[in-house]
Amino acid sequence: MRAQYFEFIRQQLLVATADLSGATKCQLVAFAENGQFCTDRYKRKQLKVWDEESQKMIAVWNEQVPGKQSRAKGSHIPLVQPIEFATASWRRAVLAQEPQKSAWLLWCYSDDTRYTHQVEIVRWAWAEFEAGLKGKRIAAKTVERLRSLIWLAAQDTRLELRKGADDCLEHQRLARLAGVSKSTWSEIYADRWEAMxxxxxxxxxxALACVAKTRSMQKEANYQ
Structure with missing residues (x-):
């Protein structure tokens, strides 16, 4: 696939997985801004009359008075927004992927920061990276530092995919985060960082290629 098509899929996923829950007002705000019933004729407070025997104002307990709705809206609010309905096929395709691919797409493009997604991504990535270390002599302390960088590499890659390479971490800052000198970073860790x-x-x-293929297959099956 071309880079332009990958970018098209990314933009579709950003729209499809966006949180639109704040697009409409909540129930309490709607109640506060719009009165539910006209109260100009029948007041909400209790009706009181003068009692000749007790020489006091007493409350009159009457049956509830039916009221009419005021300031009714001209159209109803749909339960599903048009944009949510139009992008539902992308969400179905994302959820049909393998665990690591689904977790990556949800975390990277929908800002879903659930801990289970992060664990799935890091566990898979470290297994892939560790497989490349087999047969190589490497100090245990170096392995521990690399293990601590695996999640940072995911965040850095996500930042590049979303905003561009200019916002990625520089090697000097990475060396400080790893607790090593710049020369040690360049000699031991730089290549492995790029491998991550x-x-x-x-x-x-x-994941992008699979989600596009799955979406096409699902749409073809649904229209048959």
Whole structure:
């Protein structure tokens, strides 16, 4: 697939998985701004009359008075917004993917920061990265530092995909975060850092390609 088509899928997922829950007012705000019944004729407070025997004002307990709705809206609010209905096929395709692909798409493009998604992404990525370390002599302390960088690499890759490479972390800052000198970072960690990012980029491309293919197959099956 071309880069332009990948970007098209990304934009579709951003729209399809956007949180539109705040597009309309909540029930309490609607009640506060619009009175439910006309109260100009029958007041809400209790009606009181003068009692000759007790020489006091007493409340009159009457049956409820039916009222009419005031300031009724001209049209109803649909339960499903048109944009939500139009992009439902993308959401179905995302949820039909493998766990790591679905978790990546939801975390990367819908800002779904659930801990289960993060665990699934990191567990899969570390397994892929660790497989590339087999047969190589590497210090245990270096492995621990690399393990601590695997989630940071996911965040950095997501930032590049969403905003561009200019916002990515620089090697000097990465060296400080890892607790090593810049020369040590360049010698030992720089290539492995790029390998981590490459794993996430491959996951992104595979997930986007699969979600587009799944959506096409689902739409074809639904229209038969």
């Amino acid at each position: 990012r490459a794993i996430y980029k491959r996951l992104d491309r595979d």
